[in-house]
Amino acid sequence: MVKQARVLSSEAAKFVGEKILLKGWVRIRRDHGKLIFLDIRDRGGIIQVVVNPKVSEKAYKQALELKPEYVVSIIGKVNKRPENAVNKDIVSGTVELEATDIEILAKADVLPFDMGSEELNLELPTLLDHRALTLRHPKIQAIFKVQAVIIDAFREFFKKEGFFEFQAPSIAPAVAEGGAEVFQVDYFGHKAYLSQSPQLYKQIVMSAFERVFSVNKIFRAEPSVTTRHLAEVVSLDAEMGFIESWIEVKDMADAVVRFILERVEKECKYELKLHNATLPKIIAKTPVLSLKEAQEKIFKHSGRDVRGGKDLNPEDEREICSLIKEETGSDFVFVYGYPTKNKPFYVYPNPEEPEYNEGMDLLCRGIEWLSGGRRINDYNQLTKHVKEWNLDPKKISMFLEAFRYGVPPEGGFAFGAERMTMQMLELRNVREASMFPRDMERVDERLSNLK
């Protein structure tokens, strides 16, 4: 075969009339009379290849060998398609390749299911059992392309805003807050744990760098299987010092959500279309409700009396989101002001009504996207809370040291990347939005299959 530079399917339309070298996977082979049509998939997208024995008998013979997922190298001429044969659904849709040379780079076994149709009609467990293969399906790839854009946009936004990126640790020495839902690690004969949240670390790093963000892993050993929980999650964290009030933290969260939505909208048109998904609507001013106002609104609307409840439960979250959507058109709503005693020790109590705090959540389409708020920065107030929350100060001594030596008013928040992906693409289960989801039933393999 002649040595020449490879051209991606997405670039082929620039070479009409020329011979190019294409490399990729056989997605579909269709035999029509004396012609063979191939859909070839590469990282640029999909392109149609025509193999005509009158053009090349050798290529045709080789094409007869091809099966789905064979890896091939093809030389051929780029031809413009007639108007009525243009395929608008693929990026190379105005052209096709007329093959003159086909080389098989790798063969594939017979597939366990059809990978060539537009939908991959598999039950989730099967889809995940065969993750190595199903990752090749365009609709599955679309999920992770959207996720990559979400994460990249998160970082881009905060770099522009002067935030410093740090790497949060995954192994943690002790569990300051919250109990059993943590994974234990045998650490050189000592007990250590997988981090449930980089919260205390990001506050430490903020105390030195002012504005910080981190893309990191968090681990939750929740012994329940729901459609929105994973044992290993990609957490997008930010923390900022020198605020005047929690409103600045909320506004920063609002701004990054807008930025992420804009980039996904711009860069993922094809992926959104594949999933027939509509991005959540964010209006000019995102609605903001206190917990009490939200509860009042639910009571007024449906008569369900959750007033005085310590938090919104999933049903409340769905109801308040749908009420806000009706009233304002917004898919997003901030809820703030939770009972101080029911939230972590570091959340800042509202000075005017200290039994409620300045913690906040951002809900979207019935699900929590983000959690955050203002934190306590005064060392004395913090140590008082540590006592009142019955925590062992020795277990968070590094965290407390930061605040002992001067920390400005501050706050921050965290997103879960998989949940955002799930909601943007209107997936039914968060596992679809994790490439290698970990839960109490699976770590690649189903745990029930293991001894």
Next chain:
Amino acid sequence: MVKQARVLSSEAAKFVGEKILLKGWVRIRRDHGKLIFLDIRDRGGIIQVVVNPKVSEKAYKQALELKPEYVVSIIGKVNKRPENAVNKDIVSGTVELEATDIEILAKADVLPFDMGSEELNLELPTLLDHRALTLRHPKIQAIFKVQAVIIDAFREFFKKEGFFEFQAPSIAPAVAEGGAEVFQVDYFGHKAYLSQSPQLYKQIVMSAFERVFSVNKIFRAEPSVTTRHLAEVVSLDAEMGFIESWIEVKDMADAVVRFILERVEKECKYELKLHNATLPKIIAKTPVLSLKEAQEKIFKHSGRDVRGGKDLNPEDEREICSLIKEETGSDFVFVYGYPTKNKPFYVYPNPEEPEYNEGMDLLCRGIEWLSGGRRINDYNQLTKHVKEWNLDPKKISMFLEAFRYGVPPEGGFAFGAERMTMQMLELRNVREASMFPRDMERVDERLSNLK
């Protein structure tokens, strides 16, 4: 205090003659006769503030209260410094702030050691015991600013080259290769492990996306304390399909190293200067030696006969690097072609001399920066190796499935972010280049302090 937008120290020089609002930490307070000088640190850098009782008696009184690491909000006028008082070492060095208003935002306890001098003269254990505080020192901050640029440059390079970013999992189901040096996790009553490497996952994801990269955590339970090993490491991974030979993999590794060095050189001048560090020299064509050639060279030079050795040991690595440096001026050298049997099962054997493989390392200044090479992509060859390496194919069934269904010729590599940081700044210990280093003696706390 008047409401006005905050100005960072790094922007102050744009406001000569104007009143600005500055916020930050008191780094140093010096009393000179009737004047008080403050070095204020914010995320932009350091700026000098002069407090003159003749300008503001109130500000002066407040300044008398200030101690190191107090958090302050200062209003003052930006004055140009006389030529002979310009401080070239700080970004705001052409100006100083004449304070008219000072407000204390947070107080600090008396520091356990001096944080105001240029050097932080602490033993490493003390430095790490007080990480929450020592992170505020400019020389320590410089380390993590360089690290952030390294990681960001790594990502930028691969995005430009059409690589897809994915999130590698941290919890792994089984240990395919290599033995005891792995952390075990109690996973819902099952045994799981912390990932030692995303190797198999990145090959899976490559088999769907062609070109992939990941910034992820790897975990090594090596029961030894050296100056270059950590239990938790930030791994920078890349993998690429459709290569013709391992040379393309080497060239890609070479190119990303150049790109990272360029960005660090351009963006971290101040940080490099603080550490009095010279970046490693990369010449037009990075030298490449086979393992055999490297061993021959060592023998020729020093008479030390390591010919036939299965790998380079640390002494060999130092010697070959210093020989290459002398000969060519290059701080970098690629070494390739290791005995097939001594490397992981997936490394591609040289077809012309199958007892040696097409694995490679990049050494710099005596230390391995990168490890990688071409991998086996043929399913039959791979399963043959799995048998010969006495591995349990069930434990890597997801990985094998990828190759069962067609994978092009491919290769990749991985860097350790902390080692690169250490070497660029000429640090003595890799722990200095990890914000919260984990090793067999420490997880934040010294393990010997725990029950």
